[in-house]
Amino acid sequence: MVERITRANGEASRRRILDAAAEIAGERGYAGTSISDVSSRSGLPKSSIYWHFSDKDALFAAVIEDSYERWLEEFNIRVSARDLTPQELVVLLHDSLADFPAFLRFGHLVILEWHDTELSARAKFLDIRRRSLQNMSAMFERTTGVDAPAAASLAAVALALVDGAFLARAAGENTLADSSALAAVLEAFVDRTRTI
Amino acid sequence: MVERITRANGEASRRRILDAAAEIAGERGYAGTSISDVSSRSGLPKSSIYWHFSDKDALFAAVIEDSYERWLEEFNIRVSARDLTPQELVVLLHDSLADFPAFLRFGHLVILEWHDTELSARAKFLDIRRRSLQNMSAMFERTTGVDAPAAASLAAVALALVDGAFLARAAGENTLADSSALAAVLEAFVDRTRTI
DNA sequence: TCCATAGTGGACCGATCGGTCCACTAACGA
DNA sequence: TCGTTAGTGGACCGATCGGTCCACTATGGA
Numbered sequence: 001m002v003e004r005i006t007r008a009n010g011e012a013s014r015r016r017i018l019d020a021a022a023e024i025a026g027e028r029g030y031a032g033t034s035i036s037d038v039s040s041r042s043g044l045p046k047s048s049i050y051w052h053f054s055d056k057d058a059l060f061a062a063v064i065e066d067s068y069e070r071w072l073e074e075f076n077i078r079v080s081a082r083d084l085t086p087q088e089l090v091v092l093l094h095d096s097l098a099d100f101p102a103f104l105r106f107g108h109l110v111i112l113e114w115h116d117t118e119l120s121a122r123a124k125f126l127d128i129r130r131r132s133l134q135n136m137s138a139m140f141e142r143t144t145g146v147d148a149p150a151a152a153s154l155a156a157v158a159l160a161l162v163d164g165a166f167l168a169r170a171a172g173e174n175t176l177a178d179s180s181a182l183a184a185v186l187e188a189f190v191d192r193t194r195t196i
Numbered sequence: 197m198v199e200r201i202t203r204a205n206g207e208a209s210r211r212r213i214l215d216a217a218a219e220i221a222g223e224r225g226y227a228g229t230s231i232s233d234v235s236s237r238s239g240l241p242k243s244s245i246y247w248h249f250s251d252k253d254a255l256f257a258a259v260i261e262d263s264y265e266r267w268l269e270e271f272n273i274r275v276s277a278r279d280l281t282p283q284e285l286v287v288l289l290h291d292s293l294a295d296f297p298a299f300l301r302f303g304h305l306v307i308l309e310w311h312d313t314e315l316s317a318r319a320k321f322l323d324i325r326r327r328s329l330q331n332m333s334a335m336f337e338r339t340t341g342v343d344a345p346a347a348a349s350l351a352a353v354a355l356a357l358v359d360g361a362f363l364a365r366a367a368g369e370n371t372l373a374d375s376s377a378l379a380a381v382l383e384a385f386v387d388r389t390r391t392i
Numbered sequence: 393t394c395c396a397t398a399g400t401g402g403a404c405c406g407a408t409c410g411g412t413c414c415a416c417t418a419a420c421g422a
Numbered sequence: 423t424c425g426t427t428a429g430t431g432g433a434c435c436g437a438t439c440g441g442t443c444c445a446c447t448a449t450g451g452a
């Protein structure tokens with residue numbers, strides 16, 4: 001039995017739905033995004049959305065996964081398999097997220113949004129954050145030479161700075177639009193950590 | 197003509213509505229909070245809500261203003277009219293926001309949430325942020341002795357750290373639950389700024 | 393005491409919500 | 423060529439949305 005070839009139309013439609021949903025969800029959050037909105041922005045009827053995804057929860061879980069993968073792909077290109085110092089990493093994170101903001105915008109929203117039933121999208125995003133913190137921590141241990149607890153603290157601070165700067169951008173403030181300020185902060189903190 | 201005394205019941209109801217709305221809005225955001233939810237949590241009928249507030253937009257604008265004032269009152273007690281260094285301020289901000297999270301939770305949500313019509317709550321929160329940044333900047337100029345641009349950069353970094361740490365707490369991470377890490381970061385950055 | 397008014401209770405409105413159903417088309421394998 | 427199936431179009435569902443309306447109660451001032 002030959003592997004069934006997926007119809008070109010089906011895959012393309014799934015893409016259009018995910019793109020439209022990611023766009024709107026990054027602007028309005030889970031509760032603020034209606035299936036009808038996704039339908040009209042993607043140009044596909046609601047029945048197509050429910051054919052590709054079982055329900056709203058599953059759709060937005062797929063949106064998180066998909067937009068994360070698309071951002072990660074771009075990010076990995078910029079990293080190009082090097083090990084990075086905290087200040088290098090924070091610059092790459094900041095700049096790549098400024099170019100592909102949909103992923104983190106929706107991510108931040110689902111962190112803050114609670115619902116009666118736990119959202120799959122939220123669980124997925126929290127898992128991505130947890131793994132990212134671990135990766136950053138391990139990398140910082142190698143590139144700065146500090147011990148594991150100090151590296152974990154560095155990672156937490158780096159993530160907080162990136163999140164905070166992203167929020168400031170969303171608020172229309174240009175105070176941290178330049179990533180060099182973040183790098184300077186982390187460099188000072190790394191030096192302080194090393195000398196103690 | 198004697199000033200008309202407001203009925204005790206009316207003011208108390210307004211309070212209950214604002215408290216209920218702030219609670220739910222901090223969990224679900226603007227779009228995710230329905231007037232029916234506010235009605236049942238406050239125990240007052242919808243007609244009472246619409247008697248006290250003209251519409252949903254006005255209600256949540258009042259929620260931002262009110263929850264800000266209540267947090268600010270508590271914060272000012274802790275500050276006790278001193279001038280603070282960046283590291284002192286960030287600790288007080290972090291801890292007071294951990295104790296009164298409703299204000300910033302909803303604030304972050306309305307930063308990220310967009311709507312067809314600009315939300316009054318969002319505009320109010322952005323204005324509060326702007327004024328806070330100015331106040332922090334002026335204070336840091338006095339307490340650290342750096343020049344105005346450096347003080348503004350310090351304020352932006354301090355705010356980003358507080359926002360980022362708050363988001364990490366909302367995500368259930370305890371990596372930055374202790375505010376001393378934030379203080380250490382800012383102290384290192386202040387020293388670095390001074391010596392340049 | 394009696395009227396004016398602040399505020400409550402609840403039925404009700406049209407629009408929209410998430411989701412279902414089913415007829416239908418187009419492309420594929422046999 | 424023909425039957426199967428992936429995928430589309432659109433009508434439709436009950437529930438809930440933000441908001442309105444109005445009868446009603448309770449209270450304070452005259």
